[in-house]
Amino acid sequence: MFVVTLITTPQERALDGALVENLRNAWGGGDAQWLAIDEAAEFPVPALPDNQQEVWADLQAACVDLVAQPAANRRKKMLLADMDSTMIRQECIDELAGEAGVGARVADITARAMNGELDFEAALIERVGLLKDLPEVMIEQVLDQRITYMPGGYELVNTMKAHGAYAALVSGGFTAFTARVAAALGFDEHRANTLVAEGGKLTGQVGRPILGKAAKVQALEEITVQRGILAADVLAVGDGANDLGMLGLAGSGVALHAKPTVQAQCDIRINHGDLTALLYLQGYNRDEFVT
Numbered sequence: 300m301f302v303v304t305l306i307t308t309p310q311e312r313a314l315d316g317a318l319v320e321n322l323r324n325a326w327g328g329g330d331a332q333w334l335a336i337d338e339a340a341e342f343p344v345p346a347l348p349d350n351q352q353e354v355w356a357d358l359q360a361a362c363v364d365l366v367a368q369p370a371a372n373r374r375k376k377m378l379l380a381d382m383d384s385t386m387i388r389q390e391c392i393d394e395l396a397g398e399a400g401v402g403a404r405v406a407d408i409t410a411r412a413m414n415g416e417l418d419f420e421a422a423l424i425e426r427v428g429l430l431k432d433l434p435e436v437m438i439e440q441v442l443d444q445r446i447t448y449m450p451g452g453y454e455l456v457n458t459m460k461a462h463g464a465y466a467a468l469v470s471g472g473f474t475a476f477t478a479r480v481a482a483a484l485g486f487d488e489h490r491a492n493t494l495v496a497e498g499g500k501l502t503g504q505v506g507r508p509i510l511g512k513a514a515k516v517q518a519l520e521e522i523t524v525q526r527g528i529l530a531a532d533v534l535a536v537g538d539g540a541n542d543l544g545m546l547g548l549a550g551s552g553v554a555l556h557a558k559p560t561v562q563a564q565c566d567i568r569i570n571h572g573d574l575t576a577l578l579y580l581q582g583y584n585r586d587e588f589v590t
Contacts, residue, residue, distance in 0.1 A: 300370040303328060304341045306572040306579050307363045309450070312337040314363060322354070335585035339576070343370060355568075362571045366580055372550065374581045376528045378459050379519055379545055381537035382470035382477055382491070384413075385555055386452050386484060386574075391476045392426050394445040399433045414558040415540030419471060419511045427494065431503030435496045438475045446476070448484070451574030456485045457589040458578055459534075465526055469518045471511055471541050490518055516544040536577060537561075553577055 303326065307314040312335075319331050319340045328342040347367055348354070355365045383390045390413075396405035405426045412422035456466045468481045468489040481489035493506030508514070515537075523530055535542070535549035538557040546552030546565055554565035555574070562568050569576045578588060 301344050301347055301367055302341055302370045302373065302582070303344055304334075304339065304366045304368075304580055305358070305363055306339045306366075306569070306576045307337075307361075308571045309335075309338055309573055309575065311362070314338055314340060315361075316340075318358075318361070318363070334579050334583065338585070339572075339579040341579070341582065359570065364569050364571050364576065366567050366569075368551065368567065368580070372531060374462065374583075375459070375534040375551060376464050376532040377522065377526060377534070378456060378464055378466040378577075379515075379522070379533055379535040379549065380456075380466070380468050380486075381515075381539065381542050382468055382480055383472050384538045385536055386449055386468065386480055387476075388447045388449055389445060391441070391446065391472045392423075392430075394441045395430055395433065395437065396426065397445070398437045398441060399430050401429045405429055413539035413541070413561075415543075415560045419541045420509050423471065423492070423509060423511070424505060427501075427505045428503045430494075430501050433501045435499050435501060438473075438494070442476065442479055446480075448480075449574055451572075451576070451578075452484050454588045454590055455574045455577050458583060458587060459581075460485060460487075461589050465522070467518065467522055469510070469515050469545070471515075471539075488522075490514070512541040512544045515542065516548055519545050519548055534577060534581070536574075551580065553580070 323342045326344050326348045328344045331340050331342040333340045358365050390409050393406045396402045411417045466486045468486040470477050470491040473494050474491045477489035477491040492510050495502045495504040530548050531550035533549040534551045535545045536553040536555050553567045554561050555569050
């Protein structure tokens with residue numbers, strides 16, 4: 300048995316009931332359940348339809364995300380989340396670069412690295428090198444003035460935790476940022492890279508070892524062993540090429556507003572919903588959200 304979930308933007312809440320019923324009938328589905336009126340609905344189907352991808356593409360034009368997944372083990376025991384452009388709206392290194400006067404150059408490298416066009420580690424080393432001599436105090440200034448949270452993040456983390464899940468923030472960004480974000484959103488732990496500073500200024504160096512694609516997979520493997528759970532019990536979310544390893548290994552790997560090359564390699568894609576969409580995918584009703 301499989302479950303089909305339809306989700307639209309929470310701001311507009313314009314999921315058409317007729318659309319849900321028409322698709323349910325066309326695919327031979329069971330009764331539809333509304334998880335949030337006008338925003339998210341689901342229905343069971345005995346098998347995945349052959350035209351799933353075509354329907355997904357059609358619904359994108361209507362700002363509706365469609366996900367079909369096995370009904371078993373939908374509610375996950377662990378959340379493994381990327382930070383930049385996932386739990387926060389920004390790329391933290393791009394914001395630091397803006398303060399250092401090299402914003403456009405670094406943002407271009409970031410975009411290409413996240414789309415898989417550049418080696419992540421080499422791109423990180425190059426970008427951090429451009430931050431040399433930036434006063435360390437600028438990190439706090441960027442956190443205070445430039446960083447904003449992705450909508451639905453607090454609800455996602457804390458609703459899953461209220462149902463016994465463990466939450467880990469694993470980023471190719473920096474611990475100075477993950478520490479604040481993890482504390483604000485309620486993550487149980489965080490892992491990221493370290494910016495090296497001396498005499499109150501950044502040296503342009505990254506602490507070793509560098510946390511990249513392989514390290515995110517390693518985090519998933521280590522934490523699941525520690526928690527006595529399986530990779531199938533993990534919901535992972537990210538947007539960049541360095542997230543593909545953990546997205547592929549997790550029981551549910553969600554490409555959230557992801558780069559094109561990332562979307563092409565993921566079965567679960569959320570382009571219109573916010574982070575609460577990841578709760579709907581697990582069958583949570585909006586009334587169950589921890590806010």
